[in-house]
Amino acid sequence: MPLGLYIAVPFCRTKCSYCNFASDVFSRAVFDNYIKRLCAEIEHSTRNAEQMRASLDRYVDSIYFGGGTPTLLNVAQLEHVFVTIRQNFQVEKEAEITVECAPGTLSGEMLEALVRCGVNRVSLGVQSFIDKEAASVGRLHKGQTVLDDIARLRAAGITNINVDLIAGLPHQTRESWENSLEQLISTGVPHASVYMLEVDEDSRLGRELMAGGQKYHAHFVPDEDLTADLYEIARDRLNAAGISQYEISNFARAGFESKHNLKYWTRQPYLGFGADAHSMLPLRDGEAVRFSNSESLEKYLACEPASTVQVDQQMALEERLFLGLRLNRGVDIQYLQQEFPELFAAQKPVISELMDSGMLEQHDSVRIRLSSRGRLLSNEVFQRLLATAPA
Numbered sequence: 001m002p003l004g005l006y007i008a009v010p011f012c013r014t015k016c017s018y019c020n021f022a023s024d025v026f027s028r029a030v031f032d033n034y035i036k037r038l039c040a041e042i043e044h045s046t047r048n049a050e051q052m053r054a055s056l057d058r059y060v061d062s063i064y065f066g067g068g069t070p071t072l073l074n075v076a077q078l079e080h081v082f083v084t085i086r087q088n089f090q091v092e093k094e095a096e097i098t099v100e101c102a103p104g105t106l107s108g109e110m111l112e113a114l115v116r117c118g119v120n121r122v123s124l125g126v127q128s129f130i131d132k133e134a135a136s137v138g139r140l141h142k143g144q145t146v147l148d149d150i151a152r153l154r155a156a157g158i159t160n161i162n163v164d165l166i167a168g169l170p171h172q173t174r175e176s177w178e179n180s181l182e183q184l185i186s187t188g189v190p191h192a193s194v195y196m197l198e199v200d201e202d203s204r205l206g207r208e209l210m211a212g213g214q215k216y217h218a219h220f221v222p223d224e225d226l227t228a229d230l231y232e233i234a235r236d237r238l239n240a241a242g243i244s245q246y247e248i249s250n251f252a253r254a255g256f257e258s259k260h261n262l263k264y265w266t267r268q269p270y271l272g273f274g275a276d277a278h279s280m281l282p283l284r285d286g287e288a289v290r291f292s293n294s295e296s297l298e299k300y301l302a303c304e305p306a307s308t309v310q311v312d313q314q315m316a317l318e319e320r321l322f323l324g325l326r327l328n329r330g331v332d333i334q335y336l337q338q339e340f341p342e343l344f345a346a347q348k349p350v351i352s353e354l355m356d357s358g359m360l361e362q363h364d365s366v367r368i369r370l371s372s373r374g375r376l377l378s379n380e381v382f383q384r385l386l387a388t389a390p391a
Contacts, residue, residue: 002061002092004263007038007081008274009070010297013102016127016138017216018166020202021068021276026297034274035077037301039084041273046088052289052308054281057269060089062096062260069125071105075113082117096121096160096259103141103149111156122153123162123193128169128176129183136170136217137205143183150187160256161189167234168197168227170205170217177230178237185241190256194234195249196227228376235372248326248375265323267316275300280311287311317343322382325360330369350384 011026011034012019041048049056063085070078085091098121099114114122128134129143146163153161163184167177184192199206208218222230235245243251247265250258263270267288272279276295282288288311294304311319317340324331333351336344351368354360359374359381374381 001057001268002059003057003089004062004064004260004268004270005060005085005089006260006270006272006274006277006279007063007065007070007085008068008272008277008293009065009073010068010275011072012067012069013072013105013140014138015204017205018137018169018197018203020198020200020206030297031073031077033301034297035073035080037303038274039081042081042084042088045271045273048306049281052281052291053284054289055269055284056271056281058090059092060085060095061092062263063091063098064260065099067100069102069105070099071101071110075109078110078113079117091118098123098162098258098260100125101149102139103145106149106152111152114158115156120158121160121162122158123164124149126163126184127166128172129180130172130176133169133171133176133180136220147183147187150189160191161187162191162193162258163187163189164193164195165234166195166197167230168222170220172222172230174226174230174233177233181234181237185237185243190243190253191258192238192243192251193249194231194238194251196231197221231376232372246328248370248378265326267319267323279306283310287313287316313340314343316340317347318386321347321385325368325370325374325381326378328369330363330367332366333368334366347385350387354381354384 010021011031046056095118097117097119099119100123102125124146126141126146127137127139129146131142134141134143150161153159165180165184199209201207201210205216205218205221208215209221238251239245243253245251246257247261250261252258262268267280269281270279271281272292275293275297278290278292280288280290289308290311291306291308293306294300317336320336321331333344351360354374355362355368358371359377360368361371361374363369370378370381
């Protein structure tokens with residue numbers, strides 16, 4: 001089965017207050033060392049897979065540059081990574097090649113380089129088309145910047161464009177959210193990702209909210225009920241506009257679903273390179289192996305070994321459930337019963353309880369999926385499913 005490749009670029013112009021990713025603002029002096037380490041990791045991928053007794057297909061049908069902001073690299077650095085990939089893997093002609101981009105970072109030179117490197121999909125981290133909302137969390141662009149970037153991408157021949165939005169940003173109201181959605185729909189982009197603001201200790205805004213403080217505009221963050229309402233408004237508006245929901249946070253016009261992200265949700269093999277990058281490969285003598293690099297840039301540059309976990313049958317079943325349930329099509333319980341007969345039997349009572357409580361629903365004769373309510377409370381559903389592992 002062809003691989004998906006993920007390339008982590010953890011560099012930002014500024015650290016957004018809501019961000020809980022392993023990315024930050026670093027001196028450009030670090031960039032060269034990082035690219036050298038990244039390319040060396042790509043070159044050693046076969047050796048690393050052999051050490052883990054993993055099967056590694058050399059054919060690649062998706063590449064995803066995530067961040068951070070990959071377009072902060074200079075053209076030579078970006079091209080060096082692409083050359084290294086193509087020297088070590090067979091990239092299929094129709095491969096989906098995505099680069100994440102912060103609006104306003106697409107110079108003419110960078111746009112030409114993306115086209116030259118075969119990039120055919122760009123994901124724009126917009127979060128809000130409302131200037132006040134974007135500025136409140138540290139975004140440096142204006143709404144007009146986004147529209148200009150979309151026009152320039154199309155003029156260059158890149159029409160497969162995703163726009164990210166976040167429900168629950170400071171100062172957000174139903175009216176302003178409707179405005180952002182209207183602008184997104186009016187652009188005609190074929191893909192949208194809609195996330196609800198995450199409140200946890202891994203972001204400055206999250207910590208401030210948990211402490212009840214007012215820094216980072218925390219006292220202007222909508223409450224949980226309004227944030228949930230905004231998500232449901234987005235779901236209804238996007239579906240009505242032909243940008244149909246296919247995963248909890250993702251919406252697409254027919255044929256424009258993210259091939260790369262579908263690998264994660266359907267447990268296909270993928271390799272991640274860079275700081276905090278994750279991978280999953282099938283084992284020759286078992287289920288699969290998952291491994292991940294340190295999220296610390298310093299430790300990654302020092303070549304700290306990846307942490308490794310072998311996936312057993314119990315873990316495989318759990319992953320089939322909580323990853324598959326992210327998708328609107330849900331999971332095939334007939335397949336799970338055949339593949340994991342005894343382990344799945346232990347899950348049946350919990351699945352029945354979740355269906356009785358309206359969190360899961362029967363999709364057809366052999367599939368179950370999250371209900372509308374279940375998508376809003378998906379973490380609770382997944383925790384219940386994971387809690388049924390045998391002692």
